[in-house]
Amino acid sequence: MTDTYDVVLVGAGHNGLVCATYLARAGRKVLVLEANTEPGGCAATREFAPGYSVSACAQWLNQLHPTVARDLALENHGLQWAARQLASISLDVDGQHLTQRGDYVEGGNITAADSAAFRKFHAKTTRYAKLLARAFEARAPKLVESNLTDRLTLIKLGLGLKMMGRDDMSDLMRIILINMYDVMEENFDNAQLKGLLSLDSLLGSHMGPRTPSTVFGYLYRRVGEVFGHAGHAQVKGGMGALGRAMAASARAAGVEIRLSSAVASIDVDAGRVTGVTLADGEQISAGIVVSNADPITTFERLVGLRNLETDTARRVSQIRCTGGTAKLHLALNGLPAFTGLQERQLGQRLVIAPDMNYIERAFNAVKYKEYSTAPALDISIPTVHDAGLAPAGAHVLSAIVQFAPYAPQGGWEAHRETFTQLVVECIARYAPGIEQQIVASELLTPADLERDYGMTGGHWHHGELGMDQVLMMRPFPGATQYNAAFDGLYLCGAGAHPGGGVMGLAGRNAAREIIKRGAAA
Amino acid sequence: MTTGSDDTMMLTTPFHSRIAAACELNCWGDWMGYTTPNAYTDVELEYFAVRNAAGVFDLTPMNKYRITGTDAEAYLNRLVTRDVSKIGVGRVGYTVWCDEAGQVMDDGTIFHLAENDYRICAYARATDWLHWSALGFDVTIEDETAEVAALAVQGPTSCAALTAMGLVGLDQLKPFGLTEFDFEGEPLVVSRTGFTGDLGYELWIAPHKAEALWDRLFESGEPYLIKPFGTHALEMARIEAGFLQAGVDFMPAEEVVRNGRSRSPFELGLGWLVDMDKSVFNGRRALQQELARGSRYRFAILDVDGNKPANHSFILKGNKQVGTVTSAAWCPTAKSNVAFAQIEMPYGAVGEELVAEIYYQRELHWTRVLAPCKVIDAPVFSHPRRRATPPGNF
Numbered sequence: 001m002t003d004t005y006d007v008v009l010v011g012a013g014h015n016g017l018v019c020a021t022y023l024a025r026a027g028r029k030v031l032v033l034e035a036n037t038e039p040g041g042c043a044a045t046r047e048f049a050p051g052y053s054v055s056a057c058a059q060w061l062n063q064l065h066p067t068v069a070r071d072l073a074l075e076n077h078g079l080q081w082a083a084r085q086l087a088s089i090s091l092d093v094d095g096q097h098l099t100q101r102g103d104y105v106e107g108g109n110i111t112a113a114d115s116a117a118f119r120k121f122h123a124k125t126t127r128y129a130k131l132l133a134r135a136f137e138a139r140a141p142k143l144v145e146s147n148l149t150d151r152l153t154l155i156k157l158g159l160g161l162k163m164m165g166r167d168d169m170s171d172l173m174r175i176i177l178i179n180m181y182d183v184m185e186e187n188f189d190n191a192q193l194k195g196l197l198s199l200d201s202l203l204g205s206h207m208g209p210r211t212p213s214t215v216f217g218y219l220y221r222r223v224g225e226v227f228g229h230a231g232h233a234q235v236k237g238g239m240g241a242l243g244r245a246m247a248a249s250a251r252a253a254g255v256e257i258r259l260s261s262a263v264a265s266i267d268v269d270a271g272r273v274t275g276v277t278l279a280d281g282e283q284i285s286a287g288i289v290v291s292n293a294d295p296i297t298t299f300e301r302l303v304g305l306r307n308l309e310t311d312t313a314r315r316v317s318q319i320r321c322t323g324g325t326a327k328l329h330l331a332l333n334g335l336p337a338f339t340g341l342q343e344r345q346l347g348q349r350l351v352i353a354p355d356m357n358y359i360e361r362a363f364n365a366v367k368y369k370e371y372s373t374a375p376a377l378d379i380s381i382p383t384v385h386d387a388g389l390a391p392a393g394a395h396v397l398s399a400i401v402q403f404a405p406y407a408p409q410g411g412w413e414a415h416r417e418t419f420t421q422l423v424v425e426c427i428a429r430y431a432p433g434i435e436q437q438i439v440a441s442e443l444l445t446p447a448d449l450e451r452d453y454g455m456t457g458g459h460w461h462h463g464e465l466g467m468d469q470v471l472m473m474r475p476f477p478g479a480t481q482y483n484a485a486f487d488g489l490y491l492c493g494a495g496a497h498p499g500g501g502v503m504g505l506a507g508r509n510a511a512r513e514i515i516k517r518g519a520a521a
Numbered sequence: 522m523t524t525g526s527d528d529t530m531m532l533t534t535p536f537h538s539r540i541a542a543a544c545e546l547n548c549w550g551d552w553m554g555y556t557t558p559n560a561y562t563d564v565e566l567e568y569f570a571v572r573n574a575a576g577v578f579d580l581t582p583m584n585k586y587r588i589t590g591t592d593a594e595a596y597l598n599r600l601v602t603r604d605v606s607k608i609g610v611g612r613v614g615y616t617v618w619c620d621e622a623g624q625v626m627d628d629g630t631i632f633h634l635a636e637n638d639y640r641i642c643a644y645a646r647a648t649d650w651l652h653w654s655a656l657g658f659d660v661t662i663e664d665e666t667a668e669v670a671a672l673a674v675q676g677p678t679s680c681a682a683l684t685a686m687g688l689v690g691l692d693q694l695k696p697f698g699l700t701e702f703d704f705e706g707e708p709l710v711v712s713r714t715g716f717t718g719d720l721g722y723e724l725w726i727a728p729h730k731a732e733a734l735w736d737r738l739f740e741s742g743e744p745y746l747i748k749p750f751g752t753h754a755l756e757m758a759r760i761e762a763g764f765l766q767a768g769v770d771f772m773p774a775e776e777v778v779r780n781g782r783s784r785s786p787f788e789l790g791l792g793w794l795v796d797m798d799k800s801v802f803n804g805r806r807a808l809q810q811e812l813a814r815g816s817r818y819r820f821a822i823l824d825v826d827g828n829k830p831a832n833h834s835f836i837l838k839g840n841k842q843v844g845t846v847t848s849a850a851w852c853p854t855a856k857s858n859v860a861f862a863q864i865e866m867p868y869g870a871v872g873e874e875l876v877a878e879i880y881y882q883r884e885l886h887w888t889r890v891l892a893p894c895k896v897i898d899a900p901v902f903s904h905p906r907r908r909a910t911p912p913g914n915f
Binding site: 300304313485486 | 592595599600621654801804809
């Protein structure tokens with residue numbers, strides 16, 4: 001064995017590539033090992049039928065941190081935008097759609113009072129999101145045995161909270177732990193608006209509007225706006241193009257990326273990480289191993305619970321990481337027609353979440369390992385802006401489906417057809433005739449997402465974004481500052497602070513921590 | 522429950538009928554929820570029975586857990602600080618186990634009963650910790666505290682008394698050895714272990730044979746002056762022998778609520794139980810850091826001037842308070858006044874002279890004594906028969 005790399009990074013997800021790039025820029029010799037054939041992790045484009053491609057997991061770019069984008073010079077490495085500043089349209093069966101863009105809402109029989117209330121609510125939550133955004137840009141402080149850096153972070157956070165003024169501070173403290181349903185009821189009358197914002201608060205999670213912490217989920221999403229994303233953006237070529245741009249940037253910085261190289265184990269000895277062993281048996285030694293995999297994959301499967309001390313094994317085993325989100329991909333022989341929607345509106349973000357109880361009922365099912373019979377959907381028709389994703393004249397539709405269980409009774413194969421059909425019927429209520437346009441379809445269940453993208457439980461965030469699993473609790477106490485359990489072992493993925501979403505901050509923060517700790521880390 | 526009944530929440534051991542009959546003082550204590558005799562007749566007499574003949578102590582309330590399965594050894598090795606692979610079948614090992622902060626949760630003994638079959642005896646209840654520790658291991662954990670009755674037979678005539686009861690060949694059992702006899706058709710496990718620092722054995726049997734075992738033991742032991750002894754006499758013997766008592770000389774880490782009140786093995790003088798060559802075990806990372814950084818405290822055995830036991834004393838170096846006493850006793854056999862103390866580093870090295878600030882009361886009159894004391898390098902009681910095989914016929 002030769003020790004040729006300073007750092008071995010497990011997984012070429014977006015956070016892994018960001019982390020690798022920063023490390024390489026700091027002079028480290030970095031090897032990234034990726035099991036899949038393409039870099040990017042959940043920033044992936046998938047050809048699900050001959051000639052038809054979609055963004056396989058994340059379909060919108062709305063949280064990428066501007067510093068990361070700038071430092072990686074992504075636009076110089078091939079990142080192109082198909083569309084930006086897209087609005088969200090909450091669909092109505094009768095065509096009374098509600099459109100939201102920033103703090104502006106229209107349609108859907110919205111009253112002037114609700115419009116005004118939303119402007120106020122938006123301004124207030126933007127202030128809250130700003131506070132969160134600052135906390136996301138640094139490592140989470142330890143509360144016990146905190147050092148100067150941590151104390152400064154805490155002081156800044158406390159000061160930021162104080163600077164918001166008494167009303168904002170007490171209101172934030174009040175709502176951050178509670179649920180979206182109650183906060184929506186306090187503020188608005190319009191059912192569609194409440195449904196749309198509620199869906200924003202829980203996309204990718206295993207929560208309903210009445211689940212505690214959903215207000216945090218909403219603010220978490222709104223952080224994207226603080227980072228400069230006015231509305232949703234669509235990457236040309238699908239999210240895989242973002243992964244490729246990140247990989248190109250990493251390579252330009254000197255990172256070596258090996259694709260189709262699955263890591264079988266992270267090797268440890270006497271409290272130190274020693275390297276990794278690949279699935280084919282090859283051993284690569286390194287003083288620092290950074291895992292872009294989720295914490296459960298990292299500690300349970302790659303390190304092994306037996307190699308952890310009991311307290312850590314116990315915490316790993318208690319991480320809430322069950323996904324409830326599926327993806328449906330449809331290949332269409334033409335542009336679908338949605339009742340009451342203009343053709344130019346089809347490229348916006350289309351949401352089916354008519355009211356909060358609709359979402360709550362959809363969530364009820366997944367609590368009992370059943371799929372929603374009337375799921376809430378976040379739909380993208382990327383071909384409106386990016387014709388290259390489908391053959392000429394044809395289109396693709398991609399939908400985030402809330403909710404689908406990770407392991408339904410009888411296994412997914414018994415339900416796949418029925419559930420696909422059910423989601424299609426759900427869309428057809430808003431786009432009559434779409435069934436006849438379908439030439440191919442693909443359903444990615446949480447189990448499929450786990451298999452293809454290495455996310456335990458199929459959870460998009462590598463661990464639920466509940467208050468018990470964020471900030472100084474993410475992914476679990478004792479592992480909150482990227483290093484965990486072993487000298488030289490780091491986490492840099494969505495399971496680490498600040499969490500999931502194509503943001504890049506977990507990767508950047510981890511790199512900063514590794515660089516700060518020096519070569520011996 | 523009716524008023525005036527004798528009902529109690531306290532448990533009794535399978536020996537209770539015999540113990541109650543022998544307990545002339547009716548002086549009971551509570552050991553992990555079990556009714557336990559503090560003294561039977563006279564503490565000093567019981568103590569001298571242990572040191573000069575044979576004493577019998579009911580240790581059934583000791584928490585006993587059976588660990589079986591193909592990963593039993595690997596599991597225990599990750600759980601405790603010492604190398605369990607070095608405890609062969611038929612052997613017993615004393616050890617401690619720590620939490621992730623390297624703080625001692627408990628001390629106890631591991632009995633290697635057979636291949637992939639161990640019993641762990643602990644001071645504290647450990648069911649949840651043992652089960653959490655099983656994540657990733659193929660082991661079965663069973664609490665057999667109530668399923669195994671246990672007696673300690675300690676003292677110079679213990680071997681002879683047990684041999685007279687029919688345990689022929691017991692004199693060949695080495696210290697920390699483990700063997701099995703037939704007792705009226707029931708297996709009787711005998712280990713050469715104990716808490717008195719002398720020759721002694723512990724007997725492990727199914728509860729329904731407990732009374733028969735007690736009766737046979739006292740019948741055959743009579744010529745060997747066998748006597749039951751309670752926890753007070755045990756306390757004298759174990760301090761004389763230099764044994765720590767969980768809950769007294771250290772706080773089990775899980776019971777500690779105040780920061781800094783728990784102790785690491787190094788701070789308890791138990792560094793010899795820590796095998797840093799093992800790749801992983803609970804507390805390893807923290808203990809590695811402690812080795813690099815230095816410990817906060819040192820465990821010291823003090824030989825205190827005078828005959829006033831230094832219970833609860835402050836230990837002074839000049840005018841500075843550098844430690845506190847956790848256990849103290851006048852030790853009759855060694856004829857010395859012994860105290861166990863936790864001393865702040867860097868004080869407490871062997872040979873160092875310190876002062877114990879002792880308070881004692883006679884007829885409501887409190888007296889303060891500043892007794893010079895010295896850190897000694899070994900327990901005050903030790904006898905060659907403890908390690909000899911055969912131990913000799915006393």
